[in-house]
Amino acid sequence: MIEFDKLIEVTLARNPFCHLLGMELLKAEEGYAYGRLPVKNDLMNMYGSVHGGASYALADTMGGIAATTYGNYVLTVEGKMNYLLQIRDTNYLYCEAKVVRQGRTIGVYQITFTDDAGNVVANADFTYFRLKQKVE
Numbered sequence: 009m010i011e012f013d014k015l016i017e018v019t020l021a022r023n024p025f026c027h028l029l030g031m032e033l034l035k036a037e038e039g040y041a042y043g044r045l046p047v048k049n050d051l052m053n054m055y056g057s058v059h060g061g062a063s064y065a066l067a068d069t070m071g072g073i074a075a076t077t078y079g080n081y082v083l084t085v086e087g088k089m090n091y092l093l094q095i096r097d098t099n100y101l102y103c104e105a106k107v108v109r110q111g112r113t114i115g116v117y118q119i120t121f122t123d124d125a126g127n128v129v130a131n132a133d134f135t136y137f138r139l140k141q142k143v144e
Contacts, residue, residue, distance in 0.1 A: 039107030
């Protein structure tokens, strides 16, 4: 398992897109990542809820971090989102990524989104390809 501080350094701090959106990694352990995204006006769509692209980016990032905890960099193979409720009236969008199965090269992760009140607002399934390159 990679140290928590190292995960932040190699996944969020070096990623300008994550920094732009304001993503935060709150917890990580083998096959697991938990983070959040501040809900701000710049991330809203014309209907007054968080744009689906912002939540998708958070899912892909937290799922990728969970997959990276096994020690190798990963690439996204596939991602599928289910938007269950509009994401609004919350200060943060929370994202929890859990391993379903991590094989030698392919990992499948289930991702759940909640708002400040703990309501499940979306879920996702992501698949990652494990590279040979180790996280240093």
